[in-house]
Amino acid sequence: MGVAVMKLRNPPVNSLSLECLTEFTISLEKLENDKSIRGVILTSECPGIFSAGLDLLEMYGRNPAHYAEYWKNVQELWLRLYTSNMILVSAINGASPAGGCLLALCCDYRVMADNPKYTIGLNESLLGIVAPFWFKDMYVNTIGHREAERALQLGTLFSPAEALKVGVVDEVVPEDQVHSKARSVMTKWLAIPDHSRQLTKNMMRKATADNLIKQREADIQNFTSFISKDSIQKSLHMYLEKLKQKKG
Numbered sequence: 001m002g003v004a005v006m007k008l009r010n011p012p013v014n015s016l017s018l019e020c021l022t023e024f025t026i027s028l029e030k031l032e033n034d035k036s037i038r039g040v041i042l043t044s045e046c047p048g049i050f051s052a053g054l055d056l057l058e059m060y061g062r063n064p065a066h067y068a069e070y071w072k073n074v075q076e077l078w079l080r081l082y083t084s085n086m087i088l089v090s091a092i093n094g095a096s097p098a099g100g101c102l103l104a105l106c107c108d109y110r111v112m113a114d115n116p117k118y119t120i121g122l123n124e125s126l127l128g129i130v131a132p133f134w135f136k137d138m139y140v141n142t143i144g145h146r147e148a149e150r151a152l153q154l155g156t157l158f159s160p161a162e163a164l165k166v167g168v169v170d171e172v173v174p175e176d177q178v179h180s181k182a183r184s185v186m187t188k189w190l191a192i193p194d195h196s197r198q199l200t201k202n203m204m205r206k207a208t209a210d211n212l213i214k215q216r217e218a219d220i221q222n223f224t225s226f227i228s229k230d231s232i233q234k235s236l237h238m239y240l241e242k243l244k245q246k247k248g
């Protein structure tokens with residue numbers, strides 16, 4: 001039926017390393033150019049984890065040129081996903097913090113597994129960093145200004161039930177039904193003529209995408225100088241240490 005399933009596989013936690021981002025973007029571009037493909041189901045092959053988000057090791061202890069290169073690729077993936085002409089449905093089968101949530105938010109429909117261990121949200125503030133304006137814009141577009149304002153400041157990671165209530169996800173289903181539900185949702189969306197759906201999607205998303213497109217270079221500079229600060233590097237160091245200690 002012209003549907004591809006993209007399974008994220010970058011063990012142990014599907015963090016979006018530079019290599020993973022690049023591969024993701026290339027795969028997406030290939031699918032976009034394949035006229036037989038109308039929809040993509042985005043999911044994970046890592047048990048219990050959709051994606052741990054951006055790779056902290058790409059943003060810690062590197063040089064400004066590396067940060068700039070990394071951020072350019074983060075932007076590129078986001079623009080491709082957010083403005084895709086294809087129908088994107090995410091089957092969120094695990095934890096989905098920050099950049100993981102960003103991937104899901106780019107989709108046209110989000111189905112999440114009903115497992116309270118899995119959480120989703122833009123938790124950047126918990127790391128001592130700030131969600132960029134285009135992450136924020138997409139959050140506002142999805143859950144509204146008030147909910148986004150609160151969730152961004154608190155760095156809220158929502159359980160599936162909370163995520164459904166606030167609108168971060170569209171549907172929560174038993175874990176063993178995530179993929180079948182994503183397929184049935186896709187079938188419904190495929191019934192809509194592509195040209196009218198694509199024009200409508202473009203109308204809804206263009207202003208948000210253009211907001212980044214018109215200031216991509218400035219956004220890269222902003223990220224690079226922010227992430228290079230000693231205080232920010234210290235926060236990331238502490239967060240990484242906390243992740244290590246969690247293991248005991």
Ligand SMILES: CC/C=C\C/C=C\C/C=C\CCC/C=C/C(=O)SCCNC(=O)CCNC(=O)[C@H](O)C(C)(C)COP(=O)(O)OP(=O)(O)OC[C@H]1O[C@@H](n2cnc3c(N)ncnc32)[C@H](O)[C@@H]1OP(=O)(O)O
Nearest residue numbers: 015052053054055056057095097098099130132223226243
């Ligand atoms: C006015 C504004 C001004 C300026 C703004 C300008 C620019 C903006 C600036 C910055 C924007 C940055 C945006 C950032 C977005 C992000 O996505 S940051 C990443 C956020 N991710 C997280 O917080 C998730 C952290 N991880 C976890 O919570 C857990 O690992 C997990 C729930 C995903 C999985 O748990 P477990 O299964 O228990 O696995 P472990 O915790 O043991 O992890 C295994 C292994 O993996 C390492 N790891 C985990 N997450 C990441 C990651 N995101 N990147 C890199 N590595 C990660 C973890 O440390 C373990 O490593 P080892 O100890 O085994 O070496």
